[in-house]
Amino acid sequence: MTKTGRTFFLRPQDMIGIAILAILLLVVLPLTLDNFRLQFVGKYLTYAFVALGLVLCWGYAGILSLGQGVFFGLGGYCMAMFLKLEASSVENTKIQTTPGIPDFMDWNQITQLPWFWEPFHHLGFTIIAVLVVPAIFAFVVGFAMFKRRVGGVYFAIITQALAAILTILIVGQQGYTGGINGITDLRTLNGWDIRTDSAKTILYFVCVGLLLASILLAYFVKSSKLGRILVAMRDKEDRVRFSGYDVSNFKVFVFCLAASLSAIGGAMFTLQVGFMSPSFVGIVPSIEMVIYTAVGGRLSILGAIYGTLLVNWAKTSFSESFPELWLFGLGGLFIAVVLTFPNGIAGLYQTYVAPRLGPLFGGAAKRSDATPPAPPSSGHAPAAAE
Amino acid sequence: MFSDYSLAELGSIFVMQGFAGLILFSVFVLMALGLAIIFGQMGVINMAHGEFMILGAYVTYFTSQFFLNFIPSLFNIYFFVAMILAFFASGALGMFIEWAMIRRLYKRPLDTLLATWGLSLILQQVYRSVFGPREVGVELPEWMMGSLPVTDMVEVQINGLFVMGLTIAITVAVAVLMYKSNWGKQVRAVVQNRVMAGAVGINTEKVDRYTFGLGCGIAGVAGSAFTMIGSTGPTSGQLYIVDTFLVVVFGGAQSLLGTIASAFTISQAQSTMEFFLSGSTAKVLTLLSVVIILMLRPQGLFVIKVRR
Numbered sequence: 286m287t288k289t290g291r292t293f294f295l296r297p298q299d300m301i302g303i304a305i306l307a308i309l310l311l312v313v314l315p316l317t318l319d320n321f322r323l324q325f326v327g328k329y330l331t332y333a334f335v336a337l338g339l340v341l342c343w344g345y346a347g348i349l350s351l352g353q354g355v356f357f358g359l360g361g362y363c364m365a366m367f368l369k370l371e372a373s374s375v376e377n378t379k380i381q382t383t384p385g386i387p388d389f390m391d392w393n394q395i396t397q398l399p400w401f402w403e404p405f406h407h408l409g410f411t412i413i414a415v416l417v418v419p420a421i422f423a424f425v426v427g428f429a430m431f432k433r434r435v436g437g438v439y440f441a442i443i444t445q446a447l448a449a450i451l452t453i454l455i456v457g458q459q460g461y462t463g464g465i466n467g468i469t470d471l472r473t474l475n476g477w478d479i480r481t482d483s484a485k486t487i488l489y490f491v492c493v494g495l496l497l498a499s500i501l502l503a504y505f506v507k508s509s510k511l512g513r514i515l516v517a518m519r520d521k522e523d524r525v526r527f528s529g530y531d532v533s534n535f536k537v538f539v540f541c542l543a544a545s546l547s548a549i550g551g552a553m554f555t556l557q558v559g560f561m562s563p564s565f566v567g568i569v570p571s572i573e574m575v576i577y578t579a580v581g582g583r584l585s586i587l588g589a590i591y592g593t594l595l596v597n598w599a600k601t602s603f604s605e606s607f608p609e610l611w612l613f614g615l616g617g618l619f620i621a622v623v624l625t626f627p628n629g630i631a632g633l634y635q636t637y638v639a640p641r642l643g644p645l646f647g648g649a650a651k652r653s654d655a656t657p658p659a660p661p662s663s664g665h666a667p668a669a670a671e
Numbered sequence: 672m673f674s675d676y677s678l679a680e681l682g683s684i685f686v687m688q689g690f691a692g693l694i695l696f697s698v699f700v701l702m703a704l705g706l707a708i709i710f711g712q713m714g715v716i717n718m719a720h721g722e723f724m725i726l727g728a729y730v731t732y733f734t735s736q737f738f739l740n741f742i743p744s745l746f747n748i749y750f751f752v753a754m755i756l757a758f759f760a761s762g763a764l765g766m767f768i769e770w771a772m773i774r775r776l777y778k779r780p781l782d783t784l785l786a787t788w789g790l791s792l793i794l795q796q797v798y799r800s801v802f803g804p805r806e807v808g809v810e811l812p813e814w815m816m817g818s819l820p821v822t823d824m825v826e827v828q829i830n831g832l833f834v835m836g837l838t839i840a841i842t843v844a845v846a847v848l849m850y851k852s853n854w855g856k857q858v859r860a861v862v863q864n865r866v867m868a869g870a871v872g873i874n875t876e877k878v879d880r881y882t883f884g885l886g887c888g889i890a891g892v893a894g895s896a897f898t899m900i901g902s903t904g905p906t907s908g909q910l911y912i913v914d915t916f917l918v919v920v921f922g923g924a925q926s927l928l929g930t931i932a933s934a935f936t937i938s939q940a941q942s943t944m945e946f947f948l949s950g951s952t953a954k955v956l957t958l959l960s961v962v963i964i965l966m967l968r969p970q971g972l973f974v975i976k977v978r979r
Binding site for chain 1: 714779784790961
C-alpha cells in the first residue's frame with residue numbers, strides 16, 4: 286500500500302477517492318440528471334471551491350475566515366465586469382444616453398466608464414484579475430493581522446466585518462457596481478453565447494475540470510512540507526515559532542491560496558449562472574460556506590466537496606417544498622455538526638465505514654482522505670479510529 | 672461639504688447629530704455590555720445575541736399589548752414591568768442555552784461561533800412562525816412622546832433621553848455587580864484562572880451559567896429599550912450583531928470601560944458622517960476605520976493584562 290505513497294503526493298486511497306468523485310461528476314451526474322438539475326450541480330460546485338479553500342485555511346491551518354464570500358464575490362465581479370462590458374457594446378446600447386457603458390451606469394447618470402472598469406475589456410487581464418485581485422486583498426488583510434499575531438476569534442470577526450463592508454459598499458455605489466441587483470444580463474464570452482444549454486453543459490465540465498485540478502493542488506499542498514507546518518501551527522503555534530519558522534508567512538500564504546480558490550469559484554458562478562450580486566458577498570453567504578466545509582468535514586478535502594453538494598441539495602429540495610423548515614434545518618445542522626460530529630461526514634465515514642470497508646478491499650478503498658484524525662481547531666474531538 | 676452651512680447651523684447640526692449618535696450609542700452600549708460580559712469574560716462568541724435582544728423586544732411588545740387591553744390605567748408604567756420580564760425571559764433562555772450547548776464548547780471558541788449562528792437562525796425562524804414576519808412597534812405612553820426644545824434650532828426627543836438614562840443606570844448596575852459584589856469577584860477570578868478559582872472553592876460551572884444568563888438578560892433589556900426608538904421584526908437583531916462585535920473588540924474585549932468608549936466613538940463618528948455623506952458611505956467609512964485601527968492595534972483601545 287505504501288509502495289508509491291512516499292514518493293508521490295497522492296496516496297492510493299486518495300487516488301481512488303478522486304477517481305470516484307471524477308466519475309460521479311463527469312459521468313454519473315451528467316447522464317442521470319436533466320440539464321436543469323445539472324446546472325444546479327454546477328452552481329453548487331462553484332461553492333465547493335470556497336469549501337476547498339476553507340479546508341486548507343480552517344481545517345489545516347486553523348484560521349477561520351468568515352469572509353470567504355468577499356473573495357467569491359471579488360472573483361465573480363471581476364468576471365461579471367468583463368462580461369458586462371462585452372454585453373454593452375455600442376451597438377447593443379444605442380438607446381442609452383451614453384452608448385457603450387453598462388446599462389446601470391447609464392441609469393445612474395454616469396457618462397464615462399470609471400477607470401477601474403477600463404482594463405476589464407481584455408479577457409486575459411480579467412482572468413489574471415480573478416486570481417490576483419482577491420489574493421492581493423487577502424494578502425493585505427492577512428499580512429496586517431497575522432504579523433501582529435491576531436488570530437482565532439478576532440480574525441473571524443474582522444473578516445466578517447469586511448464582508449459586511451464590501452456588501453454595503455457594493456449596494457451603496459450603485460452607479461459603479463450595479464447596486465443591490467448586481468451585474469445582470471450577461472450574454473457572451475468573447476463572442477461565445479453563454480446562455481444556451483450547450484454552453485452551460487460545457488461550462489459545467491470546465492467547472493468540474495477546474496475543481497478537480499484544485500483538488501489535486503490542495504492534496505499537493507497538504508502532503509508537502511508546507512502542509513505539515515500548517516497542521517503543526519494549528520496545534521501548537523508557539524512551538525513552530527520557536528523552531529525557527531515565521532508562522533505568519535505560512536498563514537498569509539494559505540489565506541491567499543484560499544482566497545484565490547474562492548475567486549475561481551466566484552468567476553465560474555458568474556459564467557454559469559449569468560449574474561453576480563452582493564447577496565453572494567455578505568455575512569450570511571460567507572458563514573453558510575463555512576457550514577458546507579464543516580458538514581463535509583473540515584479536515585477532508587473530498588469531504589468538503591460532498592458536504593457542499595449535500596447541504597445545497599438539501600437546501601434546494603427543502604426550500605422547494607417546506608421553505609419554513611429550511612432555516613430550522615440549517616440552524617440545526619450548524620449546532621449538530623459542532624456538537625456531535627465536529628469532523629463532519631468524513632469523520633463519520635472514517636469512524637464507522639472505513640474500518641468495515643478495510644478488510645473487504647484490503648484497506649485501499651478509503652474514499653475520503655485518511656488523515657490521522659486530528660482534533661479540530663483546538664481541544665477535544667471524539668477520537669476516531671487510527 | 673461644510674461651506675454650504677453657516678457657523679450657527681453647523682453647530683446645531685453637530686448637536687442634533689450628536690444627539691442622534693447618543694441614541695445609537697445607548698443601543699450599542701446596551702447590546703455591547705451583554706456581549707462584552709459573555710465574550711470578554713467567558714471567551715464565548717454569541718452570534719445569537721441579537722436574537723436574545725429581539726426576544727426582549729417581543730416581550731416588551733406583548734406586555735404593552737397586555738397593559739393596553741386589560742389594565743389601561745397602569746399603561747404609563749408598563750415599560751418598567753416589561754423591562755424586568757424581558758430581562759428574566761432572555762436570561763432564562765440564555766441559561767438554558769448555556770446548559771444545553773455552550774458548556775460543551777468552552778474549549779473550542781470558534782465552534783461556539785458556528786453553533787450560536789445556527790441558534791440565531793433557528794430563533795429567527797421561531798419568531799417568524801410565532802409572531803409573524805411583520806415588524807411590530809409598541810405604543811409609547813404619553814409622557815415619553817414629544818420632544819424638549821433646547822434652543823430654537825435644537826430639540827431633543829424624550830424617548831431618546833429616557834433610553835440614555837436607562838443605559839446609564841444599567842451600566843452603573845453592571846459595573847457595581849462586576850467590580851463591587853462578591854459574585855463579580857468570582858466571575859473575575861474564573862476569567863483570570865479557571866483552575867485556581869475552582870481550587871479555592873468557586874463553583875465555576877455555576878458562575879459560567881449565571882454569567883451567560885446575565886449577558887443574555889442585559890440583551891433582553893436592550894431589546895426592551897430598542898422598542899422605544901424602533902420597530903421590531905424577526906431579523907432586526909442580525910442587523911446589529913456585527914457592529915456590536917466590532918464595538919466590543921475595538922474597546923478591548925475584557926474592559927467594560929473600553930466597550931463604552933468604543934461604542935461612543937463609533938456611534939458618534941457614524942451619525943455625524945451620516946449627515947454629510949450618504950448613510951451607506953458613512954457606515955462603510957466607520958467600519959473601515961475601525962477595522963484598520965484594529966489591524967494596527969489588535970488588542971483594542973483598552974487592555975487589561977491577563978496572564979494566559
